[in-house]
Amino acid sequence: MAIINVTDQNFAAETADGLVLADFWAPWCGPCKMIAPVLEEVDGEMSDKVKIVKLDVDENQETAGKFGVMSIPTLLLFKNGNVVDQVVGFQPKEALVELINKHA
Numbered sequence: 001m002a003i004i005n006v007t008d009q010n011f012a013a014e015t016a017d018g019l020v021l022a023d024f025w026a027p028w029c030g031p032c033k034m035i036a037p038v039l040e041e042v043d044g045e046m047s048d049k050v051k052i053v054k055l056d057v058d059e060n061q062e063t064a065g066k067f068g069v070m071s072i073p074t075l076l077l078f079k080n081g082n083v084v085d086q087v088v089g090f091q092p093k094e095a096l097v098e099l100i101n102k103h104a
Contacts (some may be wrong), residue, residue, distance in 0.1 A: 001027065001043065001047040001051060002052065003023075003039060003043050003054055004051070004052070004053045004054070005053070005054050005055075005056070006022070006053045006054065006055050006060075006062075007055070007059070007060050007063075008062040008063045009053060010058045011060070011063045012052075012081070014053050014079060015053065015078040016080070016081045017080055017081070017084060018050075018051065018079075018080065018087070019049060019050045019051070019077070019078070019100065019103060019104055020050065020051045020052070020053060020077070020078040020079075021039075021042075021050050021051070021052045021075055021076075021077050021078075021096070021099075021100065022052075022053050022054075022055060022075065022076045022077075022078060022097045023035070023039060023052065023053070023054045023055070023073055023074075023075055024055050024064055024067075024069045024072050024073060024074040024075070024076070025054055025055070025056065025057065025072055025073050026055050026056060026057050026058050026072055027056070027058070027070055029072050029073065030066070031072075031073055031089060031090040032072055032073045034090050035090050035091065036047065038091070038093050038096065039052055039054075039096075042093060042094055042096050042097060042100070043096075046062055046097065046100055048098045049100060049101075049104045050104070057069060067083070069083070070090075071088050071089070072073050073088070073089065074086065074087075075087045075088075075089050075091065075096070075099075077099060077100070084102060084103050085099055085102070087099065092098060
């Protein structure tokens, strides 16, 4: 499953079911660019366990504000619509895999 770009309008629907890792990012953010290929790898290996979505905080400030996102990248892990975990800043692949497996 490919990583899905979400907006304020469809964020709730895309994170409502199952395990979803939401990446709050912006095009100008260096660490966000660094974590993008890591997320692609995780998606390629774990798409059976988790769906990954990306939300551009510059274009979707309502959702970022709702979840109190102050620094990016912020990764929120949702399980059936509820936030079950959060990490801020660049994360190595191993840390993301561990995070997902903890809640899968």
